[in-house]
Amino acid sequence: MNKEIFFEFPSAIMTLAEIIAYKRFEANADHPLYKNGFVSLNQIFDDVCDFSPVDQHIRNPYCKVNVYSEKTLSNLAEAIIENDEIRENLQAAYGMKFSVDFIYSSQIASIPTQDSERPFYANEFHRDMLFSSNVVKLFIALEDIDQTQGPTEWISKEESQKIVGIGVRRAEIKEHINDTFSFSRKKGQACLLNPHTNIHKAGIPEPGKFRSQLMVQLNPYMDWAINKDLYKRQFHREPNLPLLRNFGLRKPQVGRF
Numbered sequence: 001m002n003k004e005i006f007f008e009f010p011s012a013i014m015t016l017a018e019i020i021a022y023k024r025f026e027a028n029a030d031h032p033l034y035k036n037g038f039v040s041l042n043q044i045f046d047d048v049c050d051f052s053p054v055d056q057h058i059r060n061p062y063c064k065v066n067v068y069s070e071k072t073l074s075n076l077a078e079a080i081i082e083n084d085e086i087r088e089n090l091q092a093a094y095g096m097k098f099s100v101d102f103i104y105s106s107q108i109a110s111i112p113t114q115d116s117e118r119p120f121y122a123n124e125f126h127r128d129m130l131f132s133s134n135v136v137k138l139f140i141a142l143e144d145i146d147q148t149q150g151p152t153e154w155i156s157k158e159e160s161q162k163i164v165g166i167g168v169r170r171a172e173i174k175e176h177i178n179d180t181f182s183f184s185r186k187k188g189q190a191c192l193l194n195p196h197t198n199i200h201k202a203g204i205p206e207p208g209k210f211r212s213q214l215m216v217q218l219n220p221y222m223d224w225a226i227n228k229d230l231y232k233r234q235f236h237r238e239p240n241l242p243l244l245r246n247f248g249l250r251k252p253q254v255g256r257f
């Protein structure tokens with residue numbers, strides 16, 4: 001039996017609760033971010049942000065996490081909130097404002113074949129469960145990423161819905177996938193992706209290759225906001241259940257927009 005079916009209920013409740021609590025604007029179901037579940041951005045982040053880590057910590061033999069200073073994280077979060085293109089995409093697609101709730105930057109390495117089925121860094125096709133259908137992730141390339149470096153891969157919302165609809169188990173998803181989109185980009189380029197509606201995974205770099213990328217988790221909120229725990233959170237696994245977990249932790253960017 002597909003165990004993920006048990007997570008659909010809390011996800012549907014969270015989706016509805018966010019819509020009731022935070023939806024203030026007309027949403028456009030034909031907006032590419034909503035319709036397809038992803039959109040590429042024109043903004044080049046390398047020009048507006050410093051992504052130099054102050055440290056790196058080893059999560060496992062194939063993944064190093066870049067640790068940023070409080071100042072770097074808050075500058076990046078502010079740059080995201082102040083970015084017209086990001087706000088316009090999110091608001092048009094979902095009719096809501098969003099909060100920057102988690103920033104995660106990592107460098108991944110190749111995984112030897114005998115270990116490649118083990119999930120060292122989300123390297124098997126999945127959807128992010130225990131999130132609503134309104135969660136969006138911003139990906140930023142921290143270097144030029146080509147196909148040999150294991151770019152993030154995903155499929156469209158429509159294809160994902162078909163696979164979810166027929167109850168395919170996580171381990172078997174790859175057998176149902178033909179074409180994927182990939183986050184193969186130049187340094188500083190970015191895209192928005194809904195990780196709950198769109199099946200995705202981290203690619204695995206070829207032997208001897210690495211890939212550096214930054215990910216930002218964005219969840220609906222009453223105002224454009226920044227989570228106060230960004231610094232602390234970078235040392236831990238990605239937080240789920242944002243509606244519950246972020247209670248009292250967001251600082252609205254009042255009066256800015």
Ligand SMILES: [Fe+2]
Binds near residue numbers: 122
């Ligand atoms: Fe994921």
